Amino acid sequence: xxxxxxxxxxRTSRELRRPDPADPQDVFTFYNCGPTVYAAAHIGNxxxxxxxxxxxxxxxxxxxxxKVKHVRNLTDVDDRTIGxxxxxxxxxxxxxxxxxxxxxxxxxxxxxxxxxxxPTATGHIKEQVNMIEVLMAKGNAYRGADGSVYFKxxxxxxxxxxxxxxxxxxxxxxxxxxSDHKDSVSDFALWKAYKPEEDGDVKWPGPKGAGEGRPGWxxxxxxxxxxxxGDTIDLHTGGVDLLFPHHExxxxxxxxxxxxxxxxxxxxxxxxxxxxxxxxxxxxxxYTLSDLVEKGxxxxxxxxxxxxxxxxxxxxxxxxxxxAAESALKSLNDLYENLRHVTFADYADSxxxxxxxxxxxxxEDLNTPTALGALFSIRADIERTMKGQPGKQxxxxxLIALEKVLFAFGFVLEKTPVPKLAATQNITTLAEQRWAAKxxxxxxxxxxxxxxxxxxxxSMLDRKDGYSLEPLKNN
RNA sequence: GGCGCGGUAGCCAAGUGGUAAGGCCGAGCUCUGCAAAAGCUCUAUGCGCCGGUUCAAUUCCGGCCCGCGCCUCCA
Numbered sequence: 410x411x412x413x414x415x416x417x418x419x420r421t422s423r424e425l426r427r428p429d430p431a432d433p434q435d436v437f438t439f440y441n442c443g444p445t446v447y448a449a450a451h452i453g454n455x456x457x458x459x460x461x462x463x464x465x466x467x468x469x470x471x472x473x474x475x476k477v478k479h480v481r482n483l484t485d486v487d488d489r490t491i492g493x494x495x496x497x498x499x500x501x502x503x504x505x506x507x508x509x510x511x512x513x514x515x516x517x518x519x520x521x522x523x524x525x526x527x528p529t530a531t532g533h534i535k536e537q538v539n540m541i542e543v544l545m546a547k548g549n550a551y552r553g554a555d556g557s558v559y560f561k562x563x564x565x566x567x568x569x570x571x572x573x574x575x576x577x578x579x580x581x582x583x584x585x586x587x588s589d590h591k592d593s594v595s596d597f598a599l600w601k602a603y604k605p606e607e608d609g610d611v612k613w614p615g616p617k618g619a620g621e622g623r624p625g626w627x628x629x630x631x632x633x634x635x636x637x638x639g640d641t642i643d644l645h646t647g648g649v650d651l652l653f654p655h656h657e658x659x660x661x662x663x664x665x666x667x668x669x670x671x672x673x674x675x676x677x678x679x680x681x682x683x684x685x686x687x688x689x690x691x692x693x694x695x696y697t698l699s700d701l702v703e704k705g706x707x708x709x710x711x712x713x714x715x716x717x718x719x720x721x722x723x724x725x726x727x728x729x730x731x732x733a734a735e736s737a738l739k740s741l742n743d744l745y746e747n748l749r750h751v752t753f754a755d756y757a758d759s760x761x762x763x764x765x766x767x768x769x770x771x772x773e774d775l776n777t778p779t780a781l782g783a784l785f786s787i788r789a790d791i792e793r794t795m796k797g798q799p800g801k802q803x804x805x806x807x808l809i810a811l812e813k814v815l816f817a818f819g820f821v822l823e824k825t826p827v828p829k830l831a832a833t834q835n836i837t838t839l840a841e842q843r844w845a846a847k848x849x850x851x852x853x854x855x856x857x858x859x860x861x862x863x864x865x866x867x868s869m870l871d872r873k874d875g876y877s878l879e880p881l882k883n884n
Numbered sequence: 885g886g887c888g889c890g891g892u893a894g895c896c897a898a899g900u901g902g903u904a905a906g907g908c909c910g911a912g913c914u915c916u917g918c919a920a921a922a923g924c925u926c927u928a929u930g931c932g933c934c935g936g937u938u939c940a941a942u943u944c945c946g947g948c949c950c951g952c953g954c955c956u957c958c959a
Contacts, residue, residue, distance in 0.1 A: 441959095445957095445958085450959080453958090453959060454958090454959045456959070457959035458959075461959095489957090489958095572888095572954085572955085573887060573888085574887065574955070594956090597956060597957080598957085627956095627957075648959030649954070650954065650958050650959060651959070653887090653954070653955065654955090654957075655956090655958095657956095658956085658957090677959090679889075679953080679959095680952085680953060680954095680959075682952070682953090685951080686951095687952075687953075714896090717897065717907075718896080718897065719897085719898075721889090722890075722897095723889070723952065723953070724896090724897090725897090727895075727896075729895060729908070729909085730895085730897095730907095733895085733907055733909085734907085734908090736907075736909095737908075743922085776898080778896095778897055778898050778899095778906080778907095779905075779906085781897095781906065782897085782898060782899090782905045784906085785905090785907065786905070789906095792923085793924095847918090850917080852917055852918065855918075856917095859918075868919085868920075869919080869920085870920050870921070871916095871918090871919075871920070871921090872920095
């Protein structure tokens, strides 16, 4: 069955190219625009990365893990990273290393597979400079009056194919009108001339014919793609906000430099909204993964919540959706545990098509909500059958298929329990007293102690042979 | 102004030209000293509003209202 994905360029759902299984050199090349490492990424950023992670997993299931090459960059030099370094009075590299480490930790917590290559802009200055020199030599770029190098938009008539934007429709902003160094306000920077007061010690030797400075933002992706994946790639992805101008500019640069189609397929995931509106610090609805973990939610629940809506549709994130995600994951966990403890009559590991609807949904443009819906319907069927109601026989193949489903979604159930917050000595003592009272069947004092624990914000769960404590959530 | 997306139950969210997936919450029941957990059952005559096409529209077409995103360096 084919893996189909919406293509932003043609605005249709198209089958992804299938690499030749017989040719070990023929791999599916996949580039996902990564984060700018100047601060902690927020959950909106992670929506894109989690969606791309599911896509990566589907590609592996479809073509084989060895047939997929996934590259995601780190933007470690631009206005924001330099600005942050200046603000903190620290070297640029120190800032970007710190936030790269945080990004990696968050990705791990969210169980995202690492890309095969994670190139940095500062690690590819040479490649960027080379590309700019080619563009200058071909007449697609020129040195501006300020020493910067600009891409000459006029030299690329196909500009705007992705975003359907026409030059005259551009809103003229202060920033774009501000530049008399450029031939046209629409031209964008490939190389930015060094400005001591802004850039500090951040500078490199420039392309021939230009002074020292630093690369513009868009050129890094073009250069790193060329180096790590080649002149034409199979799939290029990112958030919708990158569609214009970033990806449009990448197309212009790469096409003009290489003379061939840049990306065969474009995919953009939509934005995450919080409480029905865009996230911003001033609105107080700006969340990082750490913010949510501190509130007592698991990273797994965040991952689930980010996949609960269609990737190409704005998703409204709320703390309630995390409650729902925790519960949903728990029931999936129960299903998995139950299935693992079945004694199967069928040991043949015969393939199961029970979860086919889940994969069908994922393969048709990454429809995660429909896939989750199907998964829960199947779960109900299995649970009913296990309870002795008539139904399709449960086989070991079902367990194997479920594990494949969990891999596709990236849900690692047994490793992602609800985080345990340490109870204070005082709480533990109350719990011990209550347990003792209960064992003695002194129910009145036991109930009193339960009320005390509840008042203190803890929930005590009785089990056959003991108890557990969990903090009550307040939100 | 330009480009694009969306309005489906208390909340989140799929979907289809033929009568509304799923999750959360809630309710009832089973179980249980209490509480929880777990299981079972129930919960939109309705899919922003008004027209049109059709045997049939939430689904197609037109208009309107409302919300959101982007429009030169935001995933």
